[in-house]
Structure formats: C-alpha cells, structure tokens
Amino acid sequence: MNxxxxxxIAAAVIAALALLGAMALxxxxxxxxxxxxLSIGWAQDPQTLNPFIGLDEEDYTIWAINWDLLxxxxxxxxxxxxxxxxxxxxxxxxxxxxxKIADRKWSDGVPVTSADxxxxxxxxxxxxxxxxxxxxxxxxxxxxxxxxxxxxxxxPDARIVGGLLIYILPKHIWGKVPLSELTTTYQPSLPLVGTxxxxxxxxxxxRLIKMDQNPEFDGKKPKFGQLQFIKYGNQDAVERALQLxxxxxxxxVQASTFKRLGEQDNIKTVDSPSPAFTExxxxxxxxxxxxxxxxxxxxxxxxxxxxxxxxIDRERINQIAASDTSFVANxxxxxxxxxxxxxxxxxxxxxxxKAKQILDDAGYLPGDDGIREKDGDRLSFNLYTRTRSESAxxxxxxKLVAEMARDVGIEFKVQEVSVDKLTELTVRQVDGKxxxxxxxxxxxxxxxxxxxxxLLSLMTTGEIGGSSDSFYSNAEYDKLFNEQSGExxxxxxxxxxxxxxxxxxxxxxxxVLTEDPNLQAYRTDRIANVEPTCPSGDGDIFCEQAGYAxxxxxxxGSSSGxxxxxxxxxxxxxxxxLVIAVLAFVLIRHRRRRxxxxxxxxxxxxxxxxxxxxxxxxx
Amino acid sequence: MSVRWxxxxxxxxxxxLLFVIVFNFFLFRVMGDPTDQLARLPRATPEEIxxxxxxxxxxxxxxxxxxxxxxxxxxLDFGISQRSRRTVTDExxxxxPWTLLxxxxxxxxxxxxxxxxxxxxxxxxxxxxxxxxxxxxxxxxASPEYWIGIILILVFAVWIxxxxxxxxxxxxxxxxxxxxxxxxxxxxxxxxxTAMTLMLIGQYFLIMRSSMVDVLTEDFITVKRxxxxxxxxxxxxxxxxxxxxxxxxxxxxxxxxxxxxxxTIETIFxxxxxxxxxxxxxxxxxxxxxxxxFLFFSFAVILANLAADCxxxxxxxxxxxx
Numbered sequence: 001m002n003x004x005x006x007x008x009i010a011a012a013v014i015a016a017l018a019l020l021g022a023m024a025l026x027x028x029x030x031x032x033x034x035x036x037x038l039s040i041g042w043a044q045d046p047q048t049l050n051p052f053i054g055l056d057e058e059d060y061t062i063w064a065i066n067w068d069l070l071x072x073x074x075x076x077x078x079x080x081x082x083x084x085x086x087x088x089x090x091x092x093x094x095x096x097x098x099x100k101i102a103d104r105k106w107s108d109g110v111p112v113t114s115a116d117x118x119x120x121x122x123x124x125x126x127x128x129x130x131x132x133x134x135x136x137x138x139x140x141x142x143x144x145x146x147x148x149x150x151x152x153x154x155x156p157d158a159r160i161v162g163g164l165l166i167y168i169l170p171k172h173i174w175g176k177v178p179l180s181e182l183t184t185t186y187q188p189s190l191p192l193v194g195t196x197x198x199x200x201x202x203x204x205x206x207r208l209i210k211m212d213q214n215p216e217f218d219g220k221k222p223k224f225g226q227l228q229f230i231k232y233g234n235q236d237a238v239e240r241a242l243q244l245x246x247x248x249x250x251x252x253v254q255a256s257t258f259k260r261l262g263e264q265d266n267i268k269t270v271d272s273p274s275p276a277f278t279e280x281x282x283x284x285x286x287x288x289x290x291x292x293x294x295x296x297x298x299x300x301x302x303x304x305x306x307x308x309x310x311x312i313d314r315e316r317i318n319q320i321a322a323s324d325t326s327f328v329a330n331x332x333x334x335x336x337x338x339x340x341x342x343x344x345x346x347x348x349x350x351x352x353x354k355a356k357q358i359l360d361d362a363g364y365l366p367g368d369d370g371i372r373e374k375d376g377d378r379l380s381f382n383l384y385t386r387t388r389s390e391s392a393x394x395x396x397x398x399k400l401v402a403e404m405a406r407d408v409g410i411e412f413k414v415q416e417v418s419v420d421k422l423t424e425l426t427v428r429q430v431d432g433k434x435x436x437x438x439x440x441x442x443x444x445x446x447x448x449x450x451x452x453x454x455l456l457s458l459m460t461t462g463e464i465g466g467s468s469d470s471f472y473s474n475a476e477y478d479k480l481f482n483e484q485s486g487e488x489x490x491x492x493x494x495x496x497x498x499x500x501x502x503x504x505x506x507x508x509x510x511x512v513l514t515e516d517p518n519l520q521a522y523r524t525d526r527i528a529n530v531e532p533t534c535p536s537g538d539g540d541i542f543c544e545q546a547g548y549a550x551x552x553x554x555x556x557g558s559s560s561g562x563x564x565x566x567x568x569x570x571x572x573x574x575x576x577x578l579v580i581a582v583l584a585f586v587l588i589r590h591r592r593r594r595x596x597x598x599x600x601x602x603x604x605x606x607x608x609x610x611x612x613x614x615x616x617x618x619x
Numbered sequence: 620m621s622v623r624w625x626x627x628x629x630x631x632x633x634x635x636l637l638f639v640i641v642f643n644f645f646l647f648r649v650m651g652d653p654t655d656q657l658a659r660l661p662r663a664t665p666e667e668i669x670x671x672x673x674x675x676x677x678x679x680x681x682x683x684x685x686x687x688x689x690x691x692x693x694x695l696d697f698g699i700s701q702r703s704r705r706t707v708t709d710e711x712x713x714x715x716p717w718t719l720l721x722x723x724x725x726x727x728x729x730x731x732x733x734x735x736x737x738x739x740x741x742x743x744x745x746x747x748x749x750x751x752x753x754x755x756x757x758x759x760x761a762s763p764e765y766w767i768g769i770i771l772i773l774v775f776a777v778w779i780x781x782x783x784x785x786x787x788x789x790x791x792x793x794x795x796x797x798x799x800x801x802x803x804x805x806x807x808x809x810x811x812x813t814a815m816t817l818m819l820i821g822q823y824f825l826i827m828r829s830s831m832v833d834v835l836t837e838d839f840i841t842v843k844r845x846x847x848x849x850x851x852x853x854x855x856x857x858x859x860x861x862x863x864x865x866x867x868x869x870x871x872x873x874x875x876x877x878x879x880x881x882x883t884i885e886t887i888f889x890x891x892x893x894x895x896x897x898x899x900x901x902x903x904x905x906x907x908x909x910x911x912x913f914l915f916f917s918f919a920v921i922l923a924n925l926a927a928d929c930x931x932x933x934x935x936x937x938x939x940x941x
Contacts, residue, residue, distance in 0.1 A: 037791060047703040055702075185704055205703060206713075206891055206899075208790050230790045233889030233898070237785045244776060244784055420904075574781065 035213075035225015036556035038527070041238040041247035045231040049192055049203055051167055052128045052182045059130075060545040061251065062209060065227070066194040067167040070099060070117055070149075075533040075549045077338050078450045079490070080162035084117060084195065085149070090488050094156035099149040105216040106170045108193050114143035119171040121151075121164070127183050131166045133454075134159060156486030158493065163451030168195070196548050197222050207231055223529075223555040239521070242267065248526040251544050253519040255325045255393060261521050269521045270532060272540040273336040275455070276446035276516040277329050278394065280312070280383075280401060283436050284509050285471030289464065292435035298377045299439045303362035304410070305508040309348035310355035311408040312401055318514050321396035326514035331501045332459065334515040337452045338535045339490050342498045344505045355408040364409070372409035381439035383412040384422055394442050397513060401442070412440065426469045434465055443469075444516060449534075449546040452497065453485050459504060472509035518544070526557040625932065632925040639917040644688050647910050648681075697911035702903045707911035710896060717787060718892030721885070722877050724808060725815025730870045733820040734863070737827025741835060741862075742854055752824070760821025768814040768887040775810060783807050785889035811888040815881065819873065826869055830862040837861075864935060868927045875923025878916060 046059040054063075072083035086102035104112045118141045125135040137157040142150045151160055170193045177186050191212070192200035197219065198211035209229040213222060230247060232238045235254050241247045243264050253261060253269065262269035282305060283295045298304055314328045327335070331344040364372040364379060372379045385391075385398035395416055402412035417425070425437045447455040457463055460481050461473040480500045487493040504510070518540045522530065527541075533550040534543035543550045679687070691698065697707035733756070740752040759767070776784035783789070787807050794800035834840065835858055843853045878893060885894030893912055900908035 039790065047700075053704060205705075206895075207786075210791060226791075228791045230786070231889070232785055233886045233895055237887070237889050240772070240777070240784050244780060246783065 036223070037226045037228055038224040038249065038554065038556075039228040039230055039247045040249045040251060041230050041232055041241050042251060043232055043235045043238050045206060045209065045229065047205065049188055049200060050182070050186050051124060051131070051169070052186070053184070055129060057545070062200065062211075062229070063167050064196075064545050065198050065211060065548045065551065066192055066196045066200055067169065068195045069166065070121070070164055070168060071161055072549075073162075073449050073534065073543075073546045075536060075539075075543050075547060077535045078546065079339055080450070084112060084168045088161055090161065094486060094488060095153050097151050097153075097160045099151070101147045101149065103147075104195055104218065106172075106193050106195060107191065107199050107214040107216050108170075109216060110170065110172055111146075112168075112170075112195060113146040114149045115146070116171045117141075117149045117168055118143050119175050120168045121166055123174075123179070123182075124169060125166045127179065128166070134164050134166055155482075156488070158485055158488050159451050159453055161488065163448060163453060165448055170194075197552055198227050198548070220552045222552050224551075227551075242521060242523065245523065245526075249520070249522040249541065251520055251541075253521050255323045255517075255519060258325050258519050258521075259323060266523050266525045267521055268524050268530075269519070270530075270541055271325055272518045272520070272532060272538055273327055273334060273515050274446070274518040275334055275336045275449065276444060277332075277334050277512050278326075278397065278442065278444040278514050278516060279510040279512045280308075280440060280442050281470045281510050282440050282508070283438050283471065284473075285434060285436055285464075286473070289473070290434045290436060290471065292430035292433065294435070294437040296377075296381050296439050298374075298379055299381055301362070302507065303358050304364070304379060305511070306348075307355040307358045307362075307408060308405055308410060309508055309511050310351045310358070311405050311410065312348075312511065312513070313350040313404060314513050315350070316404075317397050317400050321393050321400060322514060322517075325517050325519055326393075327517060329512040329515045332455060332504050332510060332512055333452055333497065333501055334447070334455075336515065336535075337447075337450075339450070340452050340494045340497050342494065342501075344498070344501045346502070346505045348505070348511070352404075352408050359409060366409045370406075370409055371411045378411075379409065380411040380413070383414050384417055384425060384438050384441040385414060386419055386422060386443065387416045390419055394444075398442050401513075434471065436469075436471060441469075442513070446516075453481075456481055456484070456497065456500060459509060470509035472504075472507065474503065474507065477503050520544075524557065525559045527554055528557045529553050529555040621932070625929070628925060628928045632921050635921050636918065639921070640689070640692055640914065643910060643914055643917070644685060646913075647906050648684075692914070697914065698907035700900075700908045701905045702900075702908075707907050710908055711893065711911055711915055714891060714893045714896045717890060718878055718881055718885070718894065720804075720808065721811055721815060721890055721892060722874065722881055724812040725819060725881075726870060726874050726877060728812065728816040729819035729823050730866065732816065733823025734827040734866055736820075737824045738831055738854065738859060738862075740824070740828045741831030744832060753828075756821040756824040758821075759817045760825070762817075763883075764814055764818040765883045765887055767817050768811070768884055771810050771814055772887070782810050784810075785887075787890055811884055811890050814884050814888070815877075818884070819877065822869065822873070823866060826865050827862065830865050831858060834858045834862045864931075867930055867934060871923050871927035871930060872920075873923075875920035878919045 042058065044056065044058050046054060046056055046062055048054050048059070049062065049066075051059070051063055068083040070084050071080045071088065073079070074081035082102060084101060084104070085099035088097055088099045090097050099117070101112060101114050101117065106112060121135060121138070121141055124131050125138075126132060137153040137155060138151060138160075139154050140150075140152045142152075144150065153160060173188070173193055174182070190201055190203060192203075194214065195217070197214055197217045199214045200209060201212045202208065202210035208231065211227040211229075213225060230241075232241060235252075236257075238247070238250055239253060239257055239261055242250050242261070245266075258269055258271070261267060282299050283293065284300055285293050285295070286300075287293075318324060318326045318328055330347040333341055335341045359372055359379075363374045365374070367373050367378070383398055383402060385394045388395040398412075398414045398416075402414050405412050422441060422443065426441070428435050428437050445455060445458060458467055459470070459472045459474075459477060460468070461475075461478050464471055464473065477500055480496050480503070484493050484496040484500065487496060520541050522541055530541055531550065531553065532541065533539045534546050541550070542548075542554065695708060697711075699706055700710055703710065736752050736756065740749040743749045772784050775782045783806065785807075788800070788803050789807075792803065794803065835854075840853060840858060843857050844850070881890075881892060882894035882897055884890070885892045886898045889895070893915070896908065897912045899905070900912065
C-alpha cells in the first residue's frame, strides 16, 4: 500500500468524523423555544388566512382560534356565550337586539370597539364567500357609542344571538384595504391581529402555520406556548406521524384507520358527533314545478319511501360502511344540536316485514324477477353516489342500501359518479326551471355550530332552485320554519323544531342514514387534561371550528417536547458503521487487486468464451 | 453541417413544445367547466357563478379564450391558482427547488451506482455476483416506487426510528445557522432520495451492463489486452468511456421525465415539490395549477431531450461527421 493511498483514507476518515460531530451538535442548538408546543397534523391546510376568500373547512380551525364572534359558543353545550359582546338584550318585538361590547383589546393593543363589529358584520357579512347568508334579515346596524351595537332585523331572527357566524375583524387594519383587494388577492400581514388566545405568526402555505400566544388576551392563560399546524402529503402520513410522536394531535382521522390507531400505545382516539349527516335523498319535485325532471314517478309515492325506510338497517350501514365510527341518525336534525334535538315520533326502525306489508297494501306486488310493480310502474330506481375515491363511505352505503331494499322487492341501480356530475344532476335546469335528473342519491350536508336553521332550511320551498336537492315543498313546514327562526326562547323553539322534524319523518324527502362523526386522535403522553367539549361529555378535543375555550385547558403531557432527538444517536452509529464498512471494503479490494493479478486473466477469458450467454434476457 | 443539425434539433423541440401548449389548452377544456364544482357551494347564486366564470374568462368564445391563453403562456403567465389565489408561476417557483434537490440527488446516485454496478456485472458476466446484481436491479426496477417508499418508511421510521417519515425540515425549528438547517434537510432527504434512487437504478444498471457487454466483445478490447495492458485498466480507460454513451442520453432524458415521476414519492414523503403540488391540484380540481405543472413537465422533458441530443453531439464524433 503506498503512502498516497493511506493519506487519502486518513482524509476520508477525518471528514467522516467531522460530519458526525456536526450532526450531533446542531441537535442541541436548534431548540424550539421554551414554552411547550402543541403540534397538530393535517393533510389539507388553509390556502389563505383571508376570510373573504377562504373556502375550506380547515380555514375555520384557524379563524376560530384567532378571532372571536360577536357571540361565542359555550363549550358546555354550544349555547350563546359572551364573545366580543359581553351581554345583549332582545327588544319586545324581537326585531332589535342591543349588544354591549366587552372591554377587550386587539393583539396589537388597540381597543375593540363597536366600529369593528359594525364593519365586520356589514363587510364580511356581505362579501365573504362563506358568510353571506347570516345577515340577510338585517336592516340596520348602528353604533350609538363605542361600546354599543344595535342590530335591527326585518323580522325576528334568532340567529342574531348564537347564529351570527361572522368573525369580528379589526377595522383599523382590514378597513384600510380596498374591497376589491379584500375579495381577491389580499393576504393579511402577520402577526394576524386578533382577539383569540393564539394568533398566527407564521403562515407557510402547504407546510406550516404557527400560532403564538396573544399578549393582549385577558382570559385564562393557555398552558401551551405555541400551536403548530403541520401539513403532510396525505392522511396516512399524518396518522403515521402521530404514531411516531412527530405530532401530538390529529383533528381529522380516517374512519377506516380510526380503530387501529386507537389501539396504539400512548394514543387515544375521540369519536364525537358533528353537525353533519349523510342522507338518502329522493327526487320529490312535483310535475308542476319541474316539468322536465327525469325521474321514476313511483319514488314520489309515499308508501314506497316508507317501505324503503323500514327496509334499511341504519345500524348495519354504520357498522360496515363507516367502520362503526358514525352515529345512527333519526331524522334531519343531528343529535349534536343538543339544545334543539328530540327523538322524532317515527324513527323507522329496521323492519323488512313491515316494509313488505306497506308495499302489499299499496298494491305493489312482486313481478317475475322479484321486483315489485303496480300498473306497470316498476320499483326500480337509480341511486347515485360519490365515487369510492371521493367517499368510500357513501359508495359502500349505497351498495348496502341497494342490497337491503332488494330484499323487500325494490331495486336500486347504484351508479358512482364524481361530485361534479352529482351536482350537475341535482341542479340541472331546463328553460329556467329545475329539472333534476335522478331518483335517489346518497350525499351529505353540514350545518352551523349552534343554530340549526341552515340544515332546516334545506327542506323549505324557498330553497328550491337554491340548496334544496330533494325539492320538497310543504306549506306547514315553511310556516314552522319561519316561526322557529324568529323564536329566541330555546324551549319554545325546540318544540317547533320537533314538529318540523316529525313532519319530515312523515313525508320522507330524506332518509338520514347516519350523523357524521368528528374523528380525532391525540398522544396521551403529550397532551393532558383532555375533556371532550362542544358539547361537554361527548364532544371533541378542542372544540374545533367553534371556539377556543377548551384549548386553554389542554396542558403539556409527561413527555412533551422531546421529539425525535433520540433517533440521532442511532443514526450517527449507523452512518459510522457504514463509513467504516466502505473504508474496509476499499482497503481489502485494493490489496486483493495487487495480490492476485491472475484472477483477472480468467475473467477476461470468460467474457470472450461466452459469446451470447446472458445477452438476450435484458432486451 | 453541424450547425444545421443542431438548428434542426432545436426547431423540432420548439415544434413539439408548441404542439404541447396547444394540446394543453384543449385538454383542460375537455375536462369540463371548473365552476361546476362551485355550484354546490351553499348559496352560490347563478349570478355569482356567472361572475366567477367572467373572472376566469370562461364566458368568452373558444377562440378568444385560446388567444388569451397563448398570449399568457408566452408571457409565462399561467394564471392564478383557484385555491390559493397566488400566481401559478409563484407556486411552481416555490416547489421547483425541492423537486430539483430530490430528483437531482436521486438521479445522480442512481447514475453513479447503477453504472458502477453495470460495469461490475458485465465484467463478471454469468458469475454469481452478476446474477445477484441482475436480480437486485430487476427487482427494484419492477417494484412500484410507492411500495418502495412505504417499505423504507416502515423500516427506517417505524421499526428502527432513526429517520423522519416525511416532510423536508423539522417543522417549526428555529435554526441557529445555515449549516444546521442544511443538515436537517439532508436528514429528511435520505429516505425519499433512496426511494428515488431505487426507482431509477435498475434502468441505469441494465443499460450500462448491456452496453458494457457489447463493448467488451469488440475487437479493440482484445487488441488492447494483447498489448499486455492490465485488465482493470482496459476496462476503466477503454471499455467504460465507450459504453457510457447510451447512459448519458438516458440520464439526460430521464431527468426531464423524472421531474414529473416524483409525484408518488413526493406525496408519500410529504415532500413539498412539484409532484405534491400536482397531486394537491388534482384533488382540488385546481385547473390553472394543473395546466401550469403539465406544461412545465412537458417543457422539462423536451428540454432534457434536446440537452441529450446536444450532449451526444459533443460526445459522439459520429454525429458530428454526419
């Protein structure tokens, strides 16, 4: 071995050692700050912090922590609680509500005033894509003084207290931006001035959102110093990161992996109801309203829908299609709406015999192939659903519905279509009139945090041509809807809503299959003091998208903060082993080559002696 | 002569690019009206949808849309992302360096290791080491890259937790200096780059091996050996340079194609490059971004092909003579 070679190897060894040393050092230098960090992982992140243009569900997660509503939600039962307003008074005719603004400050030190409220409700409430319907009954917003806001409505509107889901933004910042910019390209500067306990201090879209404590927040001091929302490439990666301890909490877990995730060490899963549901919807558009609708008219026959309702085992759908993570629904209003929910009179328990009886009584008798018919009207319907990739649950549920209905002699031909196609089928118009092209479909809706008006409005005549996709129309229901939306007394309102739901259960424009869950998971060694809230007892971990109060109670767990650093030692050892192995290999080879020149001779011969041995196989 | 040859190649590349640009326009028009998806948006009235269509220029006649599109493309203006409302050019600019880092590392390692193994296998043709190398490379060549990625994560992030399972830096870390940041990125790069290398290495190996086998059976090798030159010298000085030619072309062409091919690997490892950008855009039906990345991918392939041609021109005297 010559001296030059030795010198080369020595240099390589020194370089390798230096590299190893360097890897060990920065691990100590790059700390994440003193206060404990709560890191949250997701596969979809907000595209913008600007509520005027944001369209994603995830946006609410950030907004609800950064800002307050005029009236917040009580984490106990989601009922109205002080927010920007510390108190309010409803006038006798219920058309005027007077709010008293609390003494609070924006995170930049500027006091919160009635002008902020007026500007936000008027501007965000009319221009923000997700906020436009809440103030449609408002006739005027006045500010007699800095601490008072008076809202007048054309008719009593209970949403003014507890249903005004419009974030209050600082007028002294947002009010200076021209409206044309707010509704197009405006990206707010950071830190994102707000009134919540944490405010966004870093927004690296597609990667990271950092929220630091708001220095002016005068409520309970949060125990975590910082929130980090980390974006991963897909949902599997998020859940893997939780298992590996790279993150502490996942606000949205997949139904298919929920159970398995809960069985991991140090991971607890939380399955809570949400204001959303999945329904089997029917095309009830009357001939007069939709002359060009493409529909098998038999679906408009009530006994047929009743029979379908009795034929479906909703519990089984939950168990098979939703991996037992959803909740069986009874009627249009999810039980999540604690203040307003009551079991409807008829819940259509699974009873195929009764279904057959109803059909027999109505004159639908089984034909040769087992499908029932009456006067040539075959009970054969198309059933649209989203594709497996868009919603595995819906696609599976559709299959099950078809199977179950087949047992009582009703045929559903399941067709998986894209969301775009499904939308097209439901909103189709001919000559300016609705012309829906379906018999039935499976899809879902989500409502607001406390006020049930949005979900209830889906069945009103006024929404035909808007959000209504069953085209249901009933004068009594419409009347009750208007009544409940103006009723501030929760008990009275609940009573009216109960009557509305009973009406729907009788007419069955929808068979609501399941209430969709909020599936979350967190590491028990990183987060302590978890008390499911919103509503308390069976709600979610941090009242996601509805408020920030429960976040203030979450505390760092026993091993909070020591993430992944243990891996460094092993990594260094492995790299060292690799370096040594390579060096050894080079050394040995080098020696062999010098010692055994004859072997080389043999090799040459072999190459020539095999003219075309293995040549063909790689072509 | 040679200038003509080169300008011919450039012209062909330009023509292909033009075709791609035109094709791209129609491709995304065939896929439907992007405002359809907004129709289910609660409370979106027909007037609002009409307004949106106006914003995206969808209410103009086809020809008007086409000239707008050609003009914008010429100015490298691919429009504004429907989701983030940032320009597509900015989105690509943000993602490109990450993809180049990943694809560059992967291609470099795959070329070096693949060709080195190819040479070894060719000189030991038929022996056990050749068969082992062949087996290994056919295996990695045949395995889908997402599978390789998941196995790597399983082994090095779950069973032996020494490497991060995804992302490009440890989130939220304040780095004390550039060096420590680079190291952190390097640590995150190991698994995706290994997956990338394994995805590519088989092709390089197979090309190099068969090319070497061809060269080694040529007369001039026999002549060189007859002069008494040492065998490893014959291989390294005379056989390898001649066998390298097809490899150069392959890696140049591959580099273009692989920029797009990183989609699955980037998605699995949450690597914020062009692949992930494309994947997200598909999920969100963000047509302007998709159109931009598609165009960019085509552009990369065409450019890489042209580069390969030019490289060939300098490396292979036979082309120059023609």
